[in-house]
Amino acid sequence: MNEPVRLPQVPKSYRCGPVTMIPRGGRWHFRYQLGNERKLRTTREPLKNRARAEQVALDAYDAAKLRARGEEPEPRLHQAVDLWIRANALAKSRSHIENIETFGRKHLNHLADLRLTQLTTAQVEDARRIFMETHAASSANQWLTYLRLICHWAIRRKMIRAMPFDVAELKVKRVRKPLLPKEKVSVWLAEVDALTEHEPSLGLVLRLEIGLGLRGSEARQARWEWLDIERRTYTPGDTKGGEAWARPVPEWLLAELQRIAKPLGWMVPGLAGTPVSLSRVQRIIDAACKAIGIPRFTAHRLRATYATWLADEGVPLHTIKNALGHKDIRTTEGYLQVDMRGVAEAQKRIAIKTGMSGIKSGNPTRTHRD
Incomplete structure (x- = not known):
């Protein structure tokens, strides 16, 4: 004789604290009452996840109580x-x-x-x-x-009253990261152009980073309507901090942009018509660096290169901060790298002015008696 088929038992509805758990349609639902209102909701959890369903129901009840008092519930x-x-x-x-x-x-x-x-x-x-x-x-x-x-x-949002933990940041040893050397810019860009001949927008992304100090995402998502050719400025409309600083566009970059300018749309679309990806831009950077024999650097280091060039030309730190769109000047300081060649030249000039170099007005002088 064939044994009768035993169907899995479906648990009946039951109370779980202030809520009633209800099995229906293979999933757990729950019911609760606040004041004169009765609410029926679903946990979306299958019947096998009974403990999880109970937690979802109790969380929903607690949240409803808080909202009834005009407060925000505390989330996970x-x-x-x-x-x-x-x-x-x-x-x-x-x-x-x-x-x-x-x-x-x-x-x-x-x-x-x-x-x-x-x-x-x-x-x-x-x-x-x-x-x-x-x-x-x-x-x-x-x-x-x-x-x-x-x-x-x-x-x-008044979900919690205070910071629940007190953990300090780790002390990280600052390592000098490579920048694009000034003397290699033209040959590096020439190599970039050769690598991006099939898709010139990739090369334009890098020029926007070098010429305007844009973040990688800002350069890749640049738009023509944010360029003011008459005023020679560019104002990115989608920035990390929400700032809208108008950046002056250098002559060499403005000339390139004028040749291909459009009324609106993406400034540097890829072959698919959408902004190019970071990985594709990075591959071009890596190949160009390898071709001319300089250390590899990330796309974001072009922004640091731009900031360091401004500092080398004597632009005040607070102005560089605004040019980069930073809210904290300490962030800007982290982008800058001191050019030790400039320091060495300054040391020579200081030594001459203070009489410690043994040189006066270009003529050697004795600094002690023979």
Whole structure:
């Protein structure tokens, strides 16, 4: 005889604290009452995820209670990241939003399901230790910056009252990073042009970074309507900090832009008609550097190169800060590299003026008695 087929038992509805859990259509739903209102919601969780469904229902009930009192509910960290992105999608630059999305998708580790007030110093330090197993100390500091950003935003939204953790940034030894040498600019650009003959917009991206000090994303997403040819200025409309500084366009770059200027649209579209990717731009940089025998540098170092050139020409630091669109002058200081050749020349001039060089008016003089 065939044994009867046993169907899996569907659990009945039951109370879980202030909510009633209800199995329906293969998923868990829940019901609760606040005042005179009764609410029925779905957890979207399948029946096998009973514990998870209960947590979703209790979280929703707690949030509803807070909203009824005119307060914001305290989210879990992954939820706070999503809420921040939703709130700032139009106010922040595309690259900044992408960085926060990556942070929330890949690097929250065991912090993801913790409520913000559960982000203790010990929890954050442990998560950072895990992050540093595959990343450098400087990247760990950036990771901490993003975590603080989310928590500070939650404080302003009154989701939490104060920063829940106190973790200091790691001390990172500053390493001199390569720049594009001044004496190699023309030959480097000639090599770039040869490499991008099939797609000149790739070369124009690099010229925008060198000539205007734009961030990589700002150069790749440049638009014609932001260029004012009559005033010889360019005002990027999608920047990391939301600033709208009009940058003066140098003559050599303006001449190139005038030849191909359009009323509107992407300034440097790729073959597909959309902005080129960072990886494609970086491949061109790498190939050009290798061809002329200079150290490889990243696309962002062209922005630092621009800042350092301005400093070498005597432009004040606060002016360079505005030219780069920085909000904190300490960020600008981190971009600059001292040209030691300029320091050596200045030392010679100081020595002559102070009489310590043994040279006066171009003639050698004795500095001691024979």
